[in-house]
Structure formats: structure tokens, C-alpha cells
Amino acid sequence: DTAVSQTPKYLVTQMGNDKSIKCEQNLGHDTMYWYKQDSKKFLKIMFSYNNKELIINETVPNRFSPKSPDKAHLNLHINSLELGDSAVYFCASSRGDVTEAFFGQGTRLTVV
Amino acid sequence: AQTVTQSQPEMSVQEAETVTLSCTYDTSxxxxxxxxxxxxPxxxxxxxIRQEAYKQQNATENxxxxxxxxxxxxxxxxxxxxxxxxxAMYFCAYRRRNQFYFGTGTSLTVIP
Structure with missing residues (x-):
């Protein structure tokens, strides 16, 4: 069983489209995250979310929005895609404040 | 704000030799x-590997x-x-409560 799974692994889409990336974790963790990794491999936090609190990195455009139907899922919706959104997006999860983050395999988004 | 610095963008090591990757962080x-x-890739x-700040003993994993x-x-x-x-790329990360902060990474090449 994959601990943190993301779909799709690859996504190619045109500018202006709206797309979603799904994330599910089966670890029973209470906090989930979205990270963006750019072409220079920098990992940048976009959102962290648990039952009580959504923390948004203020540099993230409001075209990006997390949606959590339940504790095990945190999906990422992106509206009006731009060329600069091309990157690898990682979902991750952790438990409380005492463990490492477990990562999904990443979604490579290419906007053309 | 917490920051993590990896001052070595690239490192190389001969197979069977030892290499050390550096990381510093800023926190109060x-x-x-x-x-x-x-x-x-x-x-x-x-x-x-993981290290708890309250432990003086250095962590070891094989x-x-x-x-x-x-x-x-x-x-x-x-x-x-x-x-x-x-x-691979190696990332140093700092966790405080539900926030993870990553360094910019060090690309390690192993020479046969």
C-alpha cells in the first residue's frame, strides 16, 4: 500500500485551463501539505492543513486552492493555469508534531 | 522566520569514500x-535520517x-x-510544530 499517493503523476495542459491534483494518505496523519518544486529543485511550501487550521503561504497566488473532503485527502485546484505554474507538485503528510513528512511521488505539471 | 541553508550546491565523492554535506539553520x-x-532521479x-533537537546524541542510520x-x-x-x-539531491529540513522548512539542496555525484 502506498502511504501517500498523488494522481496524476504527469499532467500536460494548456494555458488558461483549470486542473486538479489529488492526494490521499492512508497513514492516519492529521496534517497534509502541498509543496512546489521548481526547475532549480527548490522546495517551497504552498499550504499546510489539518482539521483546525489552513496555513497559506502568502506568496501563493489565489488561483491555487486546497480542498480537503476529509482528513485523508487534500486536493489541489489550480485555476487559469500559467506557464510559470510548470513544476513538480508534492503532497505530503505528517502526524502531530513529532514525525517527519511523508511525501507522495510528485506530479509533474507542464503548462503549454 | 526559520531558514535552512545548504552552502554546497554540488558535491562529488569517489565510490567507497566518505563525504559530508553541510546544513545550517536559523531559529529562536x-x-x-x-x-x-x-x-x-x-x-x-x-x-x-532524523534528529530531535533535545537529544545530544547524534543520529545514525547504517x-x-x-x-x-x-x-x-x-x-x-x-x-x-x-x-x-x-x-541524488539531498535536502536538509527543519520542523517546528506543523511547519517544515527545506534547504536549497545539494546535488551529490558518486564517481565509480
Whole structure:
């Protein structure tokens, strides 16, 4: 069983489209995250979310929005895609404040 | 704000030799966690080693060990008996409560 799974692994889409990336974790963790990794491999936090609190990195455009139907899922919706959104997006999860983050395999988004 | 600095964008090591990757961080907290992650070309983020700040003893996992200097806010990773499979990007990470902060990464090449 994959601990943190993301779909799709690859996504190619045109500018202006709206797309979603799904994330599910089966670890029973209470906090989930979205990270963006750019072409220079920098990992940048976009959102962290648990039952009580959504923390948004203020540099993230409001075209990006997390949606959590339940504790095990945190999906990422992106509206009006731009060329600069091309990157690898990682979902991750952790438990409380005492463990490492477990990562999904990443979604490579290419906007053309 | 917490920041993590990896001053070596690239490193190389001969197979079977030892290499040390550097990491420093900035924090005013006394209770936190530090991690090293490995990202091979497959792009999966893999936990290498974890260190709790309240523990004075340096963490060790097989060929991987850390030199944790809390006062100096330094957290270096030593890889002994380097293997070809160790070639990857290595990220240092700091965790405080539900927030993870990553360094910019060090690309490690292993020379046969």
C-alpha cells in the first residue's frame, strides 16, 4: 500500500485551463501539505492543513486552492493555469508534531 | 522566520569514500526536529535520517550519520562507504510544530 499517493503523476495542459491534483494518505496523519518544486529543485511550501487550521503561504497566488473532503485527502485546484505554474507538485503528510513528512511521488505539471 | 541553508550546491565523492554535506539553520526555538531527505532521479523524497533537537546524541542510520551542533545551529550529514545509489539531491529540513522548512539542496555525484 502506498502511504501517500498523488494522481496524476504527469499532467500536460494548456494555458488558461483549470486542473486538479489529488492526494490521499492512508497513514492516519492529521496534517497534509502541498509543496512546489521548481526547475532549480527548490522546495517551497504552498499550504499546510489539518482539521483546525489552513496555513497559506502568502506568496501563493489565489488561483491555487486546497480542498480537503476529509482528513485523508487534500486536493489541489489550480485555476487559469500559467506557464510559470510548470513544476513538480508534492503532497505530503505528517502526524502531530513529532514525525517527519511523508511525501507522495510528485506530479509533474507542464503548462503549454 | 526559520531558514535552512545548504552552502554546497554540488558535491562529488569517489565510490567507497566518505563525504559530508553541510546544513545550517536559523531559529529562536529550543524544541524542533531536523531531517535529511534524499531525492534520486525518480524524484521520490526519501527520509534518510532524523534528529530531535533535545537529544545530544547524534543520529545514525547504517552508513549515514549526522553531526548535530545545536549551539552552532549546524546539522551536517556524513555518508560513509559511498555507493553509486547514493547519487541524488539531498535536502536538509527543519520542523517546528506543523511547519517544515527545506534547504536549497545539494546535488551529490558518486564517481565509480
Amino acid at each position: 526555538e529550543s524544541d524542533y526536529y531536523l531531517f535529511w531527505y534524499k531525492q534520486p 525518480s524524484r521520490q523524497m526519501i527520509l534518510v 552508513r549515514f550519520s549526522v553531526n548535530f551542533q545545536k549551539a552552532a545551529k549546524s546539522f551536517s550529514l556524513k555518508i560513509s562507504d559511498s555507493q553509486l545509489g547514493d547519487a
